[in-house]
Amino acid sequence: MDFLTLIQVLDSTIRLATPLLLACLAGLFSERAGIFDIGLEGKMLAAAFFSAAIAAVTGNVWLGLLAGVASSLALSALHGLASITFRGNQLISGLAVTMLASGFTVVIAQFWFQQGGRTPSLLTEGRFGPITFPFADAVSGVPVIGPIYAELLSGHSILVYLAFAAVPASWWLLYRTRFGLRLRAVGENPEAVDTAGISVVGLRFAAVGICGVLCGLAGAYLATSLQAGFVKDMTAGRGYIALAALIFAKWRPWHAMGACLLFGLLQAVALRFQNIELAGITIPVQMMDALPYILTVVILAGFVGKAIPPKAGGEPYVKER
Amino acid sequence: MEKMPKWADVVLIPVISLLLAAVISALVILGIGEDPVAAVKLMIDGALGSTYGWGYTLYYATNFLFTGLAVSVAFHARMFNIGGEGQAMLGGLGAALVCLYIPWPHWSMALAGGAIGAAIFGAAWAAIPAYLQARRGSHIVITTIMFNFIAAAVLNYVLVNLLRPAGSMDPATARFPEAVHLPTLHELLAPLGIEFSKAAPANVSFLVALAACVFVWLLIWRTKLGYEIRAYGKSEQGALYAGISPFKITMIAMLLSGALAGMMATNNVMGEAERLVLNSTEGAGFIGIAVALMGRSHPFGVFLAAILFGFLYQGGAELALWTKIPREMIVVIQALVILFTGALDNMVRMPLEKIFIALRKGKA
Numbered sequence: 001m002d003f004l005t006l007i008q009v010l011d012s013t014i015r016l017a018t019p020l021l022l023a024c025l026a027g028l029f030s031e032r033a034g035i036f037d038i039g040l041e042g043k044m045l046a047a048a049f050f051s052a053a054i055a056a057v058t059g060n061v062w063l064g065l066l067a068g069v070a071s072s073l074a075l076s077a078l079h080g081l082a083s084i085t086f087r088g089n090q091l092i093s094g095l096a097v098t099m100l101a102s103g104f105t106v107v108i109a110q111f112w113f114q115q116g117g118r119t120p121s122l123l124t125e126g127r128f129g130p131i132t133f134p135f136a137d138a139v140s141g142v143p144v145i146g147p148i149y150a151e152l153l154s155g156h157s158i159l160v161y162l163a164f165a166a167v168p169a170s171w172w173l174l175y176r177t178r179f180g181l182r183l184r185a186v187g188e189n190p191e192a193v194d195t196a197g198i199s200v201v202g203l204r205f206a207a208v209g210i211c212g213v214l215c216g217l218a219g220a221y222l223a224t225s226l227q228a229g230f231v232k233d234m235t236a237g238r239g240y241i242a243l244a245a246l247i248f249a250k251w252r253p254w255h256a257m258g259a260c261l262l263f264g265l266l267q268a269v270a271l272r273f274q275n276i277e278l279a280g281i282t283i284p285v286q287m288m289d290a291l292p293y294i295l296t297v298v299i300l301a302g303f304v305g306k307a308i309p310p311k312a313g314g315e316p317y318v319k320e321r
Numbered sequence: 322m323e324k325m326p327k328w329a330d331v332v333l334i335p336v337i338s339l340l341l342a343a344v345i346s347a348l349v350i351l352g353i354g355e356d357p358v359a360a361v362k363l364m365i366d367g368a369l370g371s372t373y374g375w376g377y378t379l380y381y382a383t384n385f386l387f388t389g390l391a392v393s394v395a396f397h398a399r400m401f402n403i404g405g406e407g408q409a410m411l412g413g414l415g416a417a418l419v420c421l422y423i424p425w426p427h428w429s430m431a432l433a434g435g436a437i438g439a440a441i442f443g444a445a446w447a448a449i450p451a452y453l454q455a456r457r458g459s460h461i462v463i464t465t466i467m468f469n470f471i472a473a474a475v476l477n478y479v480l481v482n483l484l485r486p487a488g489s490m491d492p493a494t495a496r497f498p499e500a501v502h503l504p505t506l507h508e509l510l511a512p513l514g515i516e517f518s519k520a521a522p523a524n525v526s527f528l529v530a531l532a533a534c535v536f537v538w539l540l541i542w543r544t545k546l547g548y549e550i551r552a553y554g555k556s557e558q559g560a561l562y563a564g565i566s567p568f569k570i571t572m573i574a575m576l577l578s579g580a581l582a583g584m585m586a587t588n589n590v591m592g593e594a595e596r597l598v599l600n601s602t603e604g605a606g607f608i609g610i611a612v613a614l615m616g617r618s619h620p621f622g623v624f625l626a627a628i629l630f631g632f633l634y635q636g637g638a639e640l641a642l643w644t645k646i647p648r649e650m651i652v653v654i655q656a657l658v659i660l661f662t663g664a665l666d667n668m669v670r671m672p673l674e675k676i677f678i679a680l681r682k683g684k685a
Binding site: 038078081082083086087088089090091092093095096097098099100102103104106107108110111117232237240243244247284286287289290293294296297300301302309 | 349352353354401403449453457458459460462463464466467468470471473474475477478481482607610614645646647649650651652653654655656657659660663664665666667668671
C-alpha cells in the first residue's frame with residue numbers, strides 16, 4: 001500500500017468516523033445520566049431525513065441542519081417522556097423510537113417527494129461544502145506533510161471539525177463543570193443527587209436533550225455532507241456501532257474518539273478493499289463488517305478490561321416520600 | 322391489595338394502548354391525505370376477506386408466533402432478548418443445511434429434522450450472549466443486538482462464499498429438493514373438502530407454531546422448571562434463596578428463546594421460499610418484541626397479537642398496492658404499539674389505577 005492510498009483511507013476514516021463520534025458522544029451524555037439509549041439510530045435517521053428534506057426544499061443547508069436537530073430533539077423528548085416521566089422501560093422505548101423513525105421517514109418522504117422514500121439529491125447549496133485550510137493548495141506539493149495537511153486535515157465539512165471539537169468540549173463539560181459532576185452523579189447514584197436538592201428529572205432531561213442535539217448533528221452530517229440526500233434506512237446500523245463504540249470506550253469521551261476512529265477505519269478499509277490478504281490468509285469483507293460488534297462483545301465479556309456501565313443506568317428514579 | 326382487578330391489567334390496558342396506537346396511526350394516514358376508514362376497510366378486505374388474504378395473514382402470523390414466544394420466554398426470566406432476528410437468521414441456516422444435505426424421504430420427517438436443526442442453530446446463537454450474561458454479567462440486550470449484526474455478516478459470508486450454487490449471482494442457497502416441500506394449507510385442507518387459496522404461503526408450520534404455544538404454556542405454568550423461570554424473573558434474590566441457580570435459569574430460558582426464534586425457519590425458509598435467501602427474516606425478530614408485549618408474554622395473548630400483526634402486515638401490503646400509503650406505514654404502527662404497550666405502559670396504567678381505587682372507595 002503506497003502513501004497516497006494510506007492518506008485516502010485515513011481521509012475516509014475521518015469522514016466515516018464523524019457520524020459515529022457524534023452519535024457516540026450523544027449516547028455518552030444520555031447513559032452517563034442513567035438513561036440507556038438504544039434509539040441513537042432512530043434519532044440519526046430522523047435528523048438525516050429532515051435535514052435533507054428541508055435543505056432540498058429551501059436550498060439552505062443551515063435550515064436543514066436546524067430541522068434535523070429539531071426532529072432528533074423531538075424523539076429525545078419522547079424517549080425522555082417514556083423513560084423519565086412515565087418510568088417505562090428505556091430499552092423498549094429506544095427500540096420504539098428507532099422503529100418510529102425508520103417508518104415515519106419513508107412515509108413522509110413518499111408523501112412529500114414521491115421518489116420512493118428518498119429526498120431529491122441535494123445540490124451544492126443544500127450541502128455542507130468542504131472547508132479548505134489556508135495554504136492547503138500551496139503546501140500540497142511538499143512530500144509527506146503536504147498531503148497530510150491538504151488531503152487529510154483540510155477539506156472536510158464544518159460538521160467534521162465540530163465533531164472532533166466536541167470531544168474536548170464534552171470532556172470539559174463532564175469532568176470540569178458543576179453540571180458535569182451532577183450529570184455523572186445522577187447516573188451513578190440519583191438518591192444522593194436528590195438529597196442534595198437537585199432535580200434528578202431536570203438533569204436527566206438535560207442529558208437526553210444534549211443527546212438529541214448531537215444525534216441531530218450526526219444525522220444531518222450523513223445526509224448533507226457524507227451523502228447528498230436521504231435514502232431509506234441510510235444510517236445502516238451506525239447508531240448501533242456508535243453504541244458499541246461507547247461500550248468499547250467504557251463511557252469516556254477521549255476513548256470514544258479512539259473507538260470511533262478505529263471503527264471508522266474498519267469501515268473505510270471494508271469500503272476500499274473487498275477481501276484483504278494478510279499473511280496468506282484472506283479476510284473476507286464480512287469479517288470487517290462484523291468486527292466492531294465482535295470487539296464490543298469481547299470487551300463486554302470482560303476479557304480485555306471490564307466495561308462497567310453507569311450504576312443507575314436503565315433504572316427509573318422513584319422519588320421517596 | 323391489588324390496585325386493579327386482573328381483567329383490567331390483562332385486557333383493558335392492552336386494548337387502550339392499542340386504541341391509542343390506532344388513533345395516532347389514523348391521524349398519520351389523515352395527515353398524508355388518505356382516508357383512514359377506507360384504509361381500514363381495505364385492510365380488512367385484503368387480509369381477511371378471502372382465503373388468499375387469510376393465507377398471507379396466517380403465514381405472517383406463524384413467523385410472529387415463533388418470535389413472540391421466543392421473546393416471551395426470555396421475558397419470564399426477566400431478560401430482554403432483542404436478538405430474535407439474529408437467532409431466526411441462524412435458524413434459517415440450520416434448516417437450510419438440514420434440507421440440503423440430508424436426503425429426506427418424506428416432508429414430515431424433513432419438517433421434524435428442519436425444526437430441530439433450526440432450533441439448535443437458533444439456540445446456539447443465543448447461547449453465547451446467555452453465557453456472557455450469566456457468568457460475566459454482560460448486558461444481554463447489548464450482546465444480543467451485537468449478535469444480530471454478527472449473524473447478518475455470518476449469513477452474508479456463508480451465502481456468498483459457501484452455499485451459493487456455482488454460476489449463480491444471487492446470494493442464496495440452491496432450491497431445496499422436492500421431497501422437502503411442506504404442504505400448504507391448500508394442500509392440507511383439500512382432502513377435507515375445504516377450498517383454500519392455492520397461492521397463499523401459509524403452510525403446515527402454522528400448526529407447529531400452535532403446538533409451540535401449547536408447549537410454552539405447559540412449560541411456564543405447569544412444570545417445575547417453568548415455576549423456577551418465573552420465580553427468577555419476579556425476584557432474583559428470592560429465587561437464589563429458594564435454591565434456584567441463576568446460571569441454570571438464564572441459560573435455559575435463553576436457549577429456549579433462541580430455539581423458538583430459530584424454529585421460525587420452518588415457516589419462512591422451508592415453507593415459503595424453499596431456499597435460504599439473504600434477508601429471509603424481514604424484521605420478524607423485532608416484531609416478536611411487539612407481539613410479546615401486546616400478548617403480556619402469555620401464549621394465548623401472543624397468539625392473538627401474532628394474528629393481529631399478521632393482519633397488519635398483509636393489510637399493509639394491500640394498502641401499498643392500492644393506495645398511496647407506503648408499506649412502511651406498518652413499521653410506524655408497529656413502533657406505536659411497542660411505544661404504548663411497552664414504554665408508555667405507565668401513562669395508561671397510572672390514571673386507570675387511580676380510577677379503580679376511586680371506584681372502590683366509592684363502594685366501601
